[in-house]
Every structure is written in C-alpha cells, then in structure tokens.
Amino acid sequence: SQTIHQWPATLVQPVGSPLSLECTVEGTSNPNLYWYRQAAGRGLQLLFYSVGIGQISSEVPQNLSASRPQDRQFILSSKKLLLSDSGFYLCAWSVLMNTEAFFGQGTRLTVV
C-alpha cells in the first residue's frame, strides 16, 4: 500500500535561518506531489506542485522554494526564514486522474 512520510513533525527555527522539510512517498510511481501551508486561522494554500522529477510549479510568490530530486521525494526549502513563514506544512500526493490527494501528517514550523 502507499504511504507518505513527512518530517520533522515539529520545528522551531530562528528568523534568518535556513529550512529543509522532506517528504517521501512509498508504494507508487510517478506521483504528483504538493506542498500546502496552513497558517493560523486560515485554510490551506497550495504552495508548489510537481508532476515529475525536476518539474516544479509555484502557485504563490514567497520566500520558499521546492525541489524534486527523485521521483518520490519532495523537498521544501528556504535560505532565510521570515516570521511569516510560520505555519503547518502539509505534503500530499496523487496519481494522475485518480481525483483525490493523500496527505502526510504535517510539519508545524514556528519561526521565532
């Protein structure tokens, strides 16, 4: 069966420090991969999606970037964190035309 791993579960980082969040999917090939952010009191916002290795689409301008170095690995990064980057980050995957996305357990990032 397919599983998605996301780590770390929680992270506290100072302003100006770098960030790397990792997500891996098992049990499927060539998934579509997504990074969402849930800010306090707000819904989920799609940050990035990827339909293949090295193919990244950014949905909103921001201080973050994403990379997909392997088929089932999706990384969210920042060179210098801002206070406004705090939130709950969720990785998700889907299979083309399967119509539903499957979510990881999320990473709660607090920038201090």
Added chain:
Amino acid sequence: AQSVTQLGSHVSVSEGALVLLRCNYSSSVPPYLFWYVQYPNQGLQLLLKYTSAATLVKGINGFEAEFKKSETSFHLTKPSAHMSDAAEYFCAVSDDRYTDKLIFGTGTRLQVFP
C-alpha cells in the same frame, strides 16, 4: 478561477444532533468536490468525494454530501453527531484533471457538546 466558500468558521452541536457544514463552490467547468477532516496536529483525511457520478455521496464515519449544481453547493451532513466528530472540516474543489490541484475553503471547526 475556481474557489470554495465555507459559511461558518465554527459550528457547535450537541451529541446526537444533526451536523450541517456548508460549502459553496465556484467553477467554470464541472468540478470534482471533496470534504476532508483534520484532527489536531494531523494531516487531512478524505471523508468523501464527488466526481460526477451520483449526486448524493456517502463517505466514512456516517457523513454524506449532496451535490446541487443549481445552488453550486456541496454541503456535508451527518444525522447524529458523535463526540469523536469534533475536528476541522475542509471543503475543496478541483477542476484540473491533470494535476489534481485542490483549492480549499477556510475550514469549519466542529464542536460537539455532551
């Protein structure tokens, strides 16, 4: 561009009472519609989805939703609330068949009182 509106950021019901969470969508093409549930500090779990088959969709945990094109609505209901239903619920829409990108509503927090 498509969008989703969830009326009511907080809904409170008594245990055993009807649950009704509202969702209206805006889409230029026939959409796929979803309801997800999120328990504290966890990811999202799919409750149910509409993909242009039956308009009344049954999901897990006794929830169901009805797609009404004339009202552009996809409200979530459950006849009898249980304490374990307390969570945040998100409605989402997708009309992108190639990437399954989801557009989420702002969520509704459901509280269930004994």
